[in-house]
Amino acid sequence: MPPVVPAALTDSNLSERHIRILDAAERVFAHAGFHAATMQDVAAEAGMSPGNLYRYFSSKDAIIAGMAERDRSLIAADFGSLHPGNGALLDQLEALARKHLIDPPREKAVIALQIWAEAARNPEMASMCADIDGTVMQGLAAAIAVAKANGELPARLDDNRFLLAVSMMADGYFCRRGMDPAFDEAFAAETLFAGMRQLAQTMLLPEAEETTP
Structure with a gap:
């Protein structure tokens, strides 16, 4: 049987130096904040000169774009x-x-909150976030279609409402994790997954709207 999502979506082609810079930037942005951090801070954390850093990324926005694409590629994979x-x-x-x-x-969630806030006013950031969301929704939609076809999920599952509900629940989890250092991550995760499974069985289209193969 074929995979749920084609593997052709998964290539990232990042060099070791790019990976080192992106990892360093994540640490710096989580600690200092995206706006307060400087390219010099990232270079120091990555163990290289600012001039060398600029050979790989021309700005903080370019680094954010690299982080977003790396995340999108990992999710697609x-x-x-x-x-x-x-x-x-x-x-x-x-x-x-x-x-x-x-x-x-937790720092990953902190960075995500910064990027989402920036996306509210920056169209380029908004586009990067939309690309990641699109990859997630495409993957979920393909998995749900297979699960419905093999009987694991109800044939009348309302795909659109279920996908929207699950994405909002996941976003809410990430926001709470990033904002609240005392957030009970394990309990919240179990609640999230229990809700996902319950919705998968109950968020159904009316019988009159059921489509026939």
């Missing part, structure tokens, strides 16, 4: 690994969500 032969797709989606929402350090 993980959706590309989903396969009905690997077990229940809801279990696979939960594992994927844990990897991207829960397992990374």
